[in-house]
Amino acid sequence: MPRSNPNDFGDVPQGCSIPLNFARSSHERNYSIQIGRGILRTIGSEIASRNISRVVIIADEAVALSHSLTCEKSFLDAGVETSVIRVPSGEQSKSIQQAEQLWIALASLNVDRRTAIIAVGGGVVGDLAGFVAATFSRGLTVWQVPTTLVAQVDSAVGGKTGINLPCGKNLVGAFWQPSGVIVDIHALDTLPSREYGSGLAEVVKYGMILDPTFFSWLESHCNKIRLRDPDAVEHIVSTCCRLKVHVVEQDEREETGLRVILNYGHTFAHAIETASGYGVLLHGEAVSIGMVMAARLAERLGMIDADICSRQEFLLTSFDLPVTSAAFDPDILLDIMARDKKSVAGRLRFVLPECIGKVRLVDSIDHNIVKEVLTASSR
């Protein structure tokens, strides 16, 4: 998606709606990502016009008193019966125990097939509430309302839902497309800086895997991005969503080899998150380290020059993201990686860069080379 002048904000919209259309699918599964400023205040009238009887907001405890209240008020003002369920913040909530509590809570609220789940929060709540919506009563409508940068630029779009097992992240889940995604970039104003930085790792990912112009734009707008300049933030959110939509429309279920590129850095990241204990690192922090490892592995395999590794590391460091991991036994990490969903018959497969803006899936890499990279990237 090249822009003529990477130094201005190009076609940054003051709010926009990005359609997501599945080519071989019924129209009901197509939906829009609405991006705007202050749009949580009108979410009630937006969703009330759909065929729903009531809503259940599932919200991260940390946003329960702000964004979820705004949503609740908006639904009540629109005359929609509304219940709110709070979920403890943090990766530990993506568990079977938490999913069970939500299933039981939904049962006690007597929800019916026309009840819509509204997932308000970051990636954890989006994945968990999406999974509960996919499984309760054989499937309820869900709207994703991401309030963190990770969720706005990545996890709320594309229908991946899931929970973790102690032995591996996101090992249980379902593809369950939402009926819509409402992205209020004002929600990021109050996001703690560590959470905001974590989202920037996924933003860098989109430049690395798909869009060299966007990557250069990130390099030249670091300060504005760090200061959360509203136009810069809207530009990064809308660009990442457009790039993701382009991929997901063509390969919804990660079957053709296209969607898998969105997992750049994630095989390493998931192993580090699992080995560290869920919640020790934020997801984006692990992705940052994972992308550094993936680039170094590509360099070690002769796929890229060292300067690409350096540019990526410099950009991640400019966003205060970690680029080295705590030291883990490489055999333990390899064992976790062998259970990764991208592995086939225990053979490790990694998404590796060929240049900035292009990656490919590489199969059957020698475990000793992976161990070397793991060791070189730990402190």
Ligand code: GLY
């Ligand atoms: N976060 C990767 C994907 O949605 O496919």
